[in-house]
Amino acid sequence: MILFKHAARVAVAALALLAASGARADYVWIEPAGAGARIxxxxxxxxxxxALHGAKILAASGKAVDAPAQGARWDLPVVPPGDLRFSARAEAVAGTLEFLHARSGRHDTRAGNDLELVPTQRGGSTFRLFWKGEAVSAxxxxxxxxxxxxxxxxxxEDGSVTLDTPIPGLYVLVVSARMDGGAAVVDGKRYNEVRHTATLSFWEGE
Structure with a gap:
């Protein structure tokens, strides 16, 4: 069970600020692999x-996708229609709990993960960041x-970001946040800091 000690606001922080504190800029992303995908x-x-814990893979329908982990990698021979989502948690450094979220695709204009970049229109290149269903600014x-x-x-000014995609290939957008003064107890262990890192990935064709 995860228990947040404070109902604090979310302070959305730049990834560079987290790196400056000594943390690696690790994230989870989803990329195409033939007819399937890999995480x-x-x-x-x-x-x-x-080492990740509590990993979940969800199809656009919200149904869980069964894919056994191979170390810190998941291979999906076939990808369900629509966007694919992943979430897990890890102990990034001592006393810090990291929640890792990933999404591939730009079909859905609604957020599914706790922290998620969402296109403002289907297939678009302008995105809004959502925290538990509420729009915030990164x-x-x-x-x-x-x-x-x-x-x-x-x-x-409205908190959105827009991306030009001049080069074919895989694009991965990364944003990080931390709980402002938050703490958590997971499986009986206390963490003094809680962070969230989310990615949105998509393939821009040739």
């Missing part, structure tokens, strides 16, 4: 093993691609 941990182009969104092209997006 990886680390950074795009540099996956690494990381300090910045980091973009990485399979082609090695990287960019940082700053929000507009």
């Amino acid at each position: 990886l941990v680390g950074e795009i182009g540099a996956p690494r093993p990381l 300090s910045q969104v980091r973009v990485s691609t399979s082609a090695g092209w990287n960019k940082t997006l700053r929000p507009a």
